[in-house]
Amino acid sequence: MDVLYSTNPSEIPTLDAAALRSRFLVDDLFIDGQVRAVYSHQDRVVLAGATPAGGPLPLPTFPELRSDTFFERREGGIINVGGAGTVTVDGETYALKHGSCLYVGRGAREVVFTSDGEDAARFYIFSAPAHTAFPTTLVEAGNGTVRELGDAETSNRRTLNQYIHENGVKSCQIVMGVTTLHTGSMWNTMPAHTHDRRMEAYLYFDLPEDARVVHLMGEPEETRHLMVGNQTAVISPSWSIHSGVGSASYSFVWAMAGENQSFDDMDAVAITELR
Numbered sequence: 001m002d003v004l005y006s007t008n009p010s011e012i013p014t015l016d017a018a019a020l021r022s023r024f025l026v027d028d029l030f031i032d033g034q035v036r037a038v039y040s041h042q043d044r045v046v047l048a049g050a051t052p053a054g055g056p057l058p059l060p061t062f063p064e065l066r067s068d069t070f071f072e073r074r075e076g077g078i079i080n081v082g083g084a085g086t087v088t089v090d091g092e093t094y095a096l097k098h099g100s101c102l103y104v105g106r107g108a109r110e111v112v113f114t115s116d117g118e119d120a121a122r123f124y125i126f127s128a129p130a131h132t133a134f135p136t137t138l139v140e141a142g143n144g145t146v147r148e149l150g151d152a153e154t155s156n157r158r159t160l161n162q163y164i165h166e167n168g169v170k171s172c173q174i175v176m177g178v179t180t181l182h183t184g185s186m187w188n189t190m191p192a193h194t195h196d197r198r199m200e201a202y203l204y205f206d207l208p209e210d211a212r213v214v215h216l217m218g219e220p221e222e223t224r225h226l227m228v229g230n231q232t233a234v235i236s237p238s239w240s241i242h243s244g245v246g247s248a249s250y251s252f253v254w255a256m257a258g259e260n261q262s263f264d265d266m267d268a269v270a271i272t273e274l275r
């Protein structure tokens with residue numbers, strides 16, 4: 001498990017592209033037959049990828065967690081960004097096709113991933129510390145609370161599906177869903193925003209391998225960009241904007257944790273104010 005410590009915004013202007021990438025980008029989550037994980041000190045979230053190939057793949061715990069099982073003191077949201085597969089939680093099997101979301105509550109002991117066929121499932125896991133156990137719950141792709149945002153004219157027409165949130169699947173901290181750009185629209189989250197009470201991570205997926213998202217980060221008055229490929233995550237501290245434009249349309253998993261779960265508690269920044 002890699003550990004990423006928190007970064008102060010004053011460090012941003014001192015970082016070159018490689019240093020920015022090493023602190024905020026996670027691009028090695030999905031490797032056949034492995035569970036890969038990163039512990040971020042932004043609200044102590046863990047980002048993980050599980051790619052079952054050639055047989056069932058159990059979720060281990062990690063020495064850094066000092067726990068007997070991964071979910072001993074944690075909850076998690078799991079979204080499948082690969083081929084169809086299943087997640088078995090303490091003997092109960094949930095089928096997750098591409099884009100479906102499973103919430104796993106604190107205290108789950110045995111979690112095992114499988115792929116249905118040749119096209120390996122790729123389970124993205126976003127986990128946060130949890131104070132109590134909410135029920136493990138499946139939401140099929142597209143069955144969250146849907147918001148239609150943006151316009152084709154400004155190239156940001158997109159469908160946002162909220163899965164784990166105040167008015168949906170209950171959690172201690174996690175707010176999680178998937179946003180899909182309509183064909184021909186390339187911008188997400190414009191106008192950009194911050195939410196000082198929550199960190200957020202984006203995992204871009206369904207982006208062609210030869211395409212990139214130009215992801216904007218940093219304090220609104222001191223922005224930088226990251227060139228982001230398919231199935232790559234970007235960690236956004238609470239002080240950072242998180243917005244991007246693709247060279248092709250794409251989807252992304254967004255997931256937050258922190259002080260509150262109010263999706264609309266965000267401070268928008270007009271593009272004319274960004275520096």
Ligand SMILES: O=C[C@H](O)[C@@H](O)CC(=O)C(=O)O
Nearest residue numbers: 158160179188189190254266
């Ligand atoms: O705080 C909320 C998050 O940044 C995302 O939900 C935004 C998003 O998916 C979008 O505008 O497309």
Ligand SMILES: [Zn+2]
Nearest residue numbers: 193195200242
């Ligand atoms: Zn946000």
